[in-house]
Amino acid sequence: MFDNRYGTGQSTLDGLIRATNVLLAGKTLVVCGYGWCGRGLASRAAGHGAHVVVTEVDPVRALEAAMDGYRVMTLAEAAPQADFIVTVTGDINVIDRHHFELMKDGCIVANSGHFNDEINLAALDDMASGVSRPRPYVEAYRLRDGRTVNVLAQGRLVNLAAAEGHPAAVMDMSFANQALCAEYVARHHAELVPRVYDVPADIDAAIAALKLSSMGIGIDVLSEEQRRYLASWESGTS
Amino acid sequence: MFDNRYGTGQSTLDGLIRATNVLLAGKTLVVCGYGWCGRGLASRAAGHGAHVVVTEVDPVRALEAAMDGYRVMTLAEAAPQADFIVTVTGDINVIDRHHFELMKDGCIVANSGHFNDEINLAALDDMASGVSRPRPYVEAYRLRDGRTVNVLAQGRLVNLAAAEGHPAAVMDMSFANQALCAEYVARHHAELVPRVYDVPADIDAAIAALKLSSMGIGIDVLSEEQRRYLASWESGTS
Amino acid sequence: MFDNRYGTGQSTLDGLIRATNVLLAGKTLVVCGYGWCGRGLASRAAGHGAHVVVTEVDPVRALEAAMDGYRVMTLAEAAPQADFIVTVTGDINVIDRHHFELMKDGCIVANSGHFNDEINLAALDDMASGVSRPRPYVEAYRLRDGRTVNVLAQGRLVNLAAAEGHPAAVMDMSFANQALCAEYVARHHAELVPRVYDVPADIDAAIAALKLSSMGIGIDVLSEEQRRYLASWESGTS
Amino acid sequence: MFDNRYGTGQSTLDGLIRATNVLLAGKTLVVCGYGWCGRGLASRAAGHGAHVVVTEVDPVRALEAAMDGYRVMTLAEAAPQADFIVTVTGDINVIDRHHFELMKDGCIVANSGHFNDEINLAALDDMASGVSRPRPYVEAYRLRDGRTVNVLAQGRLVNLAAAEGHPAAVMDMSFANQALCAEYVARHHAELVPRVYDVPADIDAAIAALKLSSMGIGIDVLSEEQRRYLASWESGTS
Numbered sequence: 001m002f003d004n005r006y007g008t009g010q011s012t013l014d015g016l017i018r019a020t021n022v023l024l025a026g027k028t029l030v031v032c033g034y035g036w037c038g039r040g041l042a043s044r045a046a047g048h049g050a051h052v053v054v055t056e057v058d059p060v061r062a063l064e065a066a067m068d069g070y071r072v073m074t075l076a077e078a079a080p081q082a083d084f085i086v087t088v089t090g091d092i093n094v095i096d097r098h099h100f101e102l103m104k105d106g107c108i109v110a111n112s113g114h115f116n117d118e119i120n121l122a123a124l125d126d127m128a129s130g131v132s133r134p135r136p137y138v139e140a141y142r143l144r145d146g147r148t149v150n151v152l153a154q155g156r157l158v159n160l161a162a163a164e165g166h167p168a169a170v171m172d173m174s175f176a177n178q179a180l181c182a183e184y185v186a187r188h189h190a191e192l193v194p195r196v197y198d199v200p201a202d203i204d205a206a207i208a209a210l211k212l213s214s215m216g217i218g219i220d221v222l223s224e225e226q227r228r229y230l231a232s233w234e235s236g237t238s
Numbered sequence: 239m240f241d242n243r244y245g246t247g248q249s250t251l252d253g254l255i256r257a258t259n260v261l262l263a264g265k266t267l268v269v270c271g272y273g274w275c276g277r278g279l280a281s282r283a284a285g286h287g288a289h290v291v292v293t294e295v296d297p298v299r300a301l302e303a304a305m306d307g308y309r310v311m312t313l314a315e316a317a318p319q320a321d322f323i324v325t326v327t328g329d330i331n332v333i334d335r336h337h338f339e340l341m342k343d344g345c346i347v348a349n350s351g352h353f354n355d356e357i358n359l360a361a362l363d364d365m366a367s368g369v370s371r372p373r374p375y376v377e378a379y380r381l382r383d384g385r386t387v388n389v390l391a392q393g394r395l396v397n398l399a400a401a402e403g404h405p406a407a408v409m410d411m412s413f414a415n416q417a418l419c420a421e422y423v424a425r426h427h428a429e430l431v432p433r434v435y436d437v438p439a440d441i442d443a444a445i446a447a448l449k450l451s452s453m454g455i456g457i458d459v460l461s462e463e464q465r466r467y468l469a470s471w472e473s474g475t476s
Numbered sequence: 477m478f479d480n481r482y483g484t485g486q487s488t489l490d491g492l493i494r495a496t497n498v499l500l501a502g503k504t505l506v507v508c509g510y511g512w513c514g515r516g517l518a519s520r521a522a523g524h525g526a527h528v529v530v531t532e533v534d535p536v537r538a539l540e541a542a543m544d545g546y547r548v549m550t551l552a553e554a555a556p557q558a559d560f561i562v563t564v565t566g567d568i569n570v571i572d573r574h575h576f577e578l579m580k581d582g583c584i585v586a587n588s589g590h591f592n593d594e595i596n597l598a599a600l601d602d603m604a605s606g607v608s609r610p611r612p613y614v615e616a617y618r619l620r621d622g623r624t625v626n627v628l629a630q631g632r633l634v635n636l637a638a639a640e641g642h643p644a645a646v647m648d649m650s651f652a653n654q655a656l657c658a659e660y661v662a663r664h665h666a667e668l669v670p671r672v673y674d675v676p677a678d679i680d681a682a683i684a685a686l687k688l689s690s691m692g693i694g695i696d697v698l699s700e701e702q703r704r705y706l707a708s709w710e711s712g713t714s
Numbered sequence: 715m716f717d718n719r720y721g722t723g724q725s726t727l728d729g730l731i732r733a734t735n736v737l738l739a740g741k742t743l744v745v746c747g748y749g750w751c752g753r754g755l756a757s758r759a760a761g762h763g764a765h766v767v768v769t770e771v772d773p774v775r776a777l778e779a780a781m782d783g784y785r786v787m788t789l790a791e792a793a794p795q796a797d798f799i800v801t802v803t804g805d806i807n808v809i810d811r812h813h814f815e816l817m818k819d820g821c822i823v824a825n826s827g828h829f830n831d832e833i834n835l836a837a838l839d840d841m842a843s844g845v846s847r848p849r850p851y852v853e854a855y856r857l858r859d860g861r862t863v864n865v866l867a868q869g870r871l872v873n874l875a876a877a878e879g880h881p882a883a884v885m886d887m888s889f890a891n892q893a894l895c896a897e898y899v900a901r902h903h904a905e906l907v908p909r910v911y912d913v914p915a916d917i918d919a920a921i922a923a924l925k926l927s928s929m930g931i932g933i934d935v936l937s938e939e940q941r942r943y944l945a946s947w948e949s950g951t952s
Binding site: 002005006055056057058059060062063066067072073074075077090091092093094117204205206208209211212215217218219220221222223225226229230 | 243300312328331443446447464
Binding site for chain 3: 716719720769770771772773774776777780781786787788789791804805806807808831918919920922923925926929931932933934935936937939940943944
């Protein structure tokens with residue numbers, strides 16, 4: 001979770017900026033998907049002075065985005081005003097042929113989700129009369145009606161392709177998590193049945209505590225009285 | 239969740255400002271607890287130009303607060319620099335005698351958690367040589383060493399006491415939720431066993447969709463192809 | 477400047493919230509005018525989760541607003557999507573008849589500029605079939621086409637009418653400024669000719685230094701070497 | 715002004731991230747100097763989730779920084795808690811020997827001001843037992859007490875050295891400004907005397923209007939009535 005939320009936001013913007021050297025302030029940036037990656041990206045882009053628009057298919061997430069201060073609309077509504085469209089959904093063909101048809105000249109599209117499925121490049125290719133490469137990592141598709149659509153990193157993860165991926169400061173937590181999970185499995189395999197388990201809350205807490213400590217941050221500890229008070233509440237509600 | 243996250247932030251600040259008429263810009267405001275209420279309050283206070291410090295007992299939440307850009311420390315470290323301390327934890331004696339001893343002259347403390355247990359007023363009363371009321375909702379405790387500690391609304395919920403509580407625009411969602419849950423229970427009582435259930439995800443989604451529609455916001459809908467792609471993933475991981 | 481920038485933002489929002497008890501998160505708030513008052517208001521409203529739109533007549537200020545991350549458009553474009561429209565321009569009839577005609581049902585308009593000239597209430601009155609008062613400080617104009625436009629505080633300064641005006645923490649600086657200016661005039665009147673003078677930079681610096689000191693903030697002091705370096709630059713450019 | 719305010723913020727962060735690939739969220743970043751460059755950098759760094767501390771020598775700017783929500787202190791106070799220190803002052807030896815002595819192990823220092831005078835590298839070199847280069851653009855000075863101080867781009871402008879400098883979208887305004895000023899001088903040279911002139915306000919307004927138009931942004935125009943109202947005010951105050 002931490003690498004998606006905090007790592008992807010910074011590294012995706014980093015990829016975008018390295019690939020294009022475009023100023024984000026004053027630009028309209030559309031984030032497709034408001035999961036952890038999308039939240040991080042939206043927040044960092046707004047912090048750069050971009051106008052952020054969010055598209056979602058889940059109404060609860062869409063409402064969260066609206067309450068967090070972003071404009072929410074369909075991608076068909078967003079496409080004509082977008083300077084950047086970035087997909088972080090994990091789904092397929094999120095940017096599709098009918099979206100390309102609506103984009104303004106010069107729009108830049110990129111993907112920071114799982115795979116290179118999120119942008120329908122086959123459709124774009126079919127609409128184009130030619131492709132040039134004005135900068136590394138930038139493919140400019142010249143459409144038959146004269147507009148240009150720029151695709152970054154051929155639709156592959158722009159934060160890995162054009163930048164360096166997640167900073168070490170975030171990945172350390174992910175790797176620690178995986179290592180401790182492996183240890184947990186080794187210790188408890190007798191009790192586990194074959195299904196998908198969540199990471200035990202204890203491991204998340206232990207890693208977060210280590211990370212805080214490495215950042216020189218101390219936090220409060222519940223007193224015995226406070227523990228009892230909370231426990232009485234929990235028992236009180238059942 | 240929506241009323242805690244978005245309602246409490248605004249209404250707590252509203253209560254603080256009405257009770258004190260103090261400018262938040264440039265002030266240090268300490269938020270005790272980084273649950274949904276605390277997040278909302280921290281974000282709105284930062285939006286008013288306050289320096290926000292977060293205290294927590296849970297390391298994962300503490301780390302989230304730090305990564306969200308707030309300073310995180312123990313309340314004992316935060317107390318000497320605080321202009322405001324607001325509790326939103328749901329626990330008891332979060333602000334205790336040894337914290338009052340560390341506060342600077344004029345510090346303002348308030349509670350926006352569950353009950354009036356979060357501030358140890360008995361201890362403060364014991365430390366004080368007198369109490370005056372400079373404004374409605376403000377009790378100024380004169381300590382024997384000459385410092386003053388101001389308590390808002392006698393430690394009761396400052397957003398209810400000194401402001402008007404949650405705006406209707408948020409409570410409508412909470413009430414809709416409760417109404418639809420009651421209907422759900424009425425329909426499914428035969429299948430339910432006596433324990434605490436989460437709100438069914440369908441109800442949350444239905445309420446969010448209604449709210450978005452009332453805000454004039456349309457969102458995207460998964461295509462059949464996208465549904466299949468996501469489903470194949472879900473089956474692929476099990 | 478400080479009272480306009482930091483005081484008006486907080487006190488205008490305070491007035492809006494007290495008058496309406498409406499949640500700002502997710503709402504579209506239009507700020508007419510991007511001077512110091514408008515900047516403060518835009519920043520504080522965005523900090524509450526509102527979508528902020530700025531209207532301006534000055535292109536440099538309009539561009540600043542866009543680069544600061546706000547949407548900029550004409551008031552005629554903004555009116556149909558606005559939940560709130562607040563004027564802070566110092567001009568007359570900024571919200572005029574043709575804007576009222578475009579507003580959506582329930583729009584809330586308020587003024588936080590100099591006088592009660594910024595909203596053309598005579599035109600609105602002429603368009604209305606009736607006026608009711610659902611809450612103190614709120615006048616609901618029922619238009620003949622069925623829509624309602626809500627006017628706060630009869631177009632008078634909403635931060636003075638419905639809230640308490642600028643917090644003391646800001647006005648102290650303004651009064652100190654006026655007092656020190658009066659002293660300056662008394663001392664230098666022999667040298668002054670009858671025209672409008674700017675506040676001498678020394679007085680601004682002295683007041684800011686006092687304020688910082690009262691906030692417990694120390695700042696760096698130029699070394700002799702640094703002074704010489706800067707002076708050599710200044711002489712170098714003339 | 716626009717290139718300093720909006721360009722430097724993004725390009726300096728870009729340089730920092732490219733040089734170090736360090737996650738900014740949760741880090742303490744000290745900005746020395748709160749002119750236009752410093753404001754842009756502070757705002758963009760806060761938007762990345764960094765804790766921003768500002769140091770200044772001018773009390774008015776220092777107070778603005780505090781009211782804008784940043785912590786303000788002397789560099790000697792800030793140095794022990796800094797993960798990054800970036801100078802944007804235009805002065806000499808802003809980071810000096812006694813600051814290096816206070817930094818924590820691993821601190822990263824960079825300059826985004828005028829020249830490479832802002833960091834006293836001679837003093838740092840004198841304190842070091844060795845220098846290594848763990849990444850391009852990063853010089854790690856090993857101090858005799860065991861700590862390491864990392865200097866980016868040898869104290870040269872980190873946004874030019876490690877990134878690509880200002881994006882074209884900002885520099886176009888600066889160059890347009892210079893071109894139109896040259897034209898203005900050519901036309902008005904008979905009336906000009908040899909001194910430093912400000913850019914005529916008309917030119918700034920013309921460039922901003924062109925830029926807005928290129929961004930597809932329309933703004934309001936004063937009506938004849940509004941012009942008269944404003945003019946009556948201006949005459950009223952003289």
